Amino acid sequence: MNFATLWRVVWPERGPLFVVVGGIVSLAGDFASFLGNIASPQILVWPAVGLAGLLSWFCLGQVSKVPAGAEAAVQEEAIQCRECDAFRVMLFASIGVILLLLAGQGTTATERIGTQLGLIQQDVTAIREDTTAIRDVTSSAELVRNPRSAADFFRNAWIYNMVRRDNAAAWESIQELYRRHNPNKLDAAELYFNTGRMSLTRDQLMAQMIDVGRSRRDAAMLVIAARNMDSNDDAFALYEEARAIDPDMPFAYWDVARVQLMQITSGATSRDNLAAAQAAVAGHERFLEVASRKPVASYFYLPQHQADFETLARSQLESFQSNAQTWERIVQQQDELQARQRAR
Known part of the structure; x- marks a missing residue:
């Protein structure tokens, strides 16, 4: 099996589709980890990598059975098998999980984003309270623009x-x-x-x-x-x-x-x-x-x-x-x- 065939296994014509599906799987896992309050989110990496490795063994086994001089249609059919499709999804899902863990800096990315949003909300609330306090002080010295009463x-x-x-x-x-x-x-x-x-x-x-x-x-x-x-x-x-x-x-x-x-x-x-x-x-x-x-x-x-x-x-x-x-x-x-x- 040459490098070109191996690259075709990893990145076929529908490569972007597998990236999107893998990203969705990694995001779903990250969010599920946040909801489940998993103590160590790094544990998500190992199932994803393990499944990707197992599916790659089936996928590459199917592709290696195709003779070197076989027709292009036969090679393409081997590359588009169900095992290869599942392998690509889990491969990109593993990459997505790793990137999300890096973004979360030791926690799930969802938790990290939630924390940041919470801090932002706290800052906004504090600013609102400060503004209200300032407004209460200054409003007592504000003139009535169009006095009537x-x-x-x-x-x-x-x-x-x-x-x-x-x-x-x-x-x-x-x-x-x-x-x-x-x-x-x-x-x-x-x-x-x-x-x-x-x-x-x-x-x-x-x-x-x-x-x-x-x-x-x-x-x-x-x-x-x-x-x-x-x-x-x-x-x-x-x-x-x-x-x-x-x-x-x-x-x-x-x-x-x-x-x-x-x-x-x-x-x-x-x-x-x-x-x-x-x-x-x-x-x-x-x-x-x-x-x-x-x-x-x-x-x-x-x-x-x-x-x-x-x-x-x-x-x-x-x-x-x-x-x-x-x-x-x-x-x-x-x-x-x-x-x-x-x-x-």
Whole structure:
């Protein structure tokens, strides 16, 4: 048997077909090994090589029986026998198994590919989680491109003021909020006051806030204006207007953030300080009573950035109750002293 005949046995005219079939067999074996969780995938090589060797013995035995001078048709018939076809399939399957083991680096190629895909999926998941986390952080500072609602305008004004430090843009956005809407939110009115101070004088700003509060019937705007008035009498007048607009706003009855309402001066008489302490007690009690009707947080766009005013009011109430009792004893002692002096 010469080399040409041997090559014809290995690679006949239908050689590519046997390569494809052998590759399919090797892939099926590799996948079956993965599913079967075979401890040593190298074991697949030996059955494939053994079958290829056994079938080659039958195939070459058939081909060697053909005389050297036989007709070409007889030689071709010997090469195309069933044993030779099976030998070629197992030969290419053996080669495929070896290549797949090399690709798998000690494991099945299917397992190797699955591991790589799993790692890729883990990377994609990690990237998605990181992107989501970054998005969560940055989204809180994103402007609303086409603001329509009152909350949209407030959000933009707040971001301009607190994040971007662009007071001019914040002032324009907060003014647009009150031109289009009636928010009745204390933090919106307070932002109006804080941003407006950069563009207007204090008197101009206070007059404008009062005008906006009256024209838009926004009680919160009047409360913030009253909070920043120099005179208690002027402040009380604005609080009264705010109560008429929104009877459920506790800050319109007693504004725990207006320090002037709770000042007890050393130059005042004991009776004046007693009256001031009693007024503060009554005011805090009124605030807490009205606050029980409706959540105080509903008067803020961002209640999480505000103090716990109800707790603050209770704490201040206890302090002023104690102060009132002290001044009451002082006044009583003074009255008793004056009565004894008159009796002499």
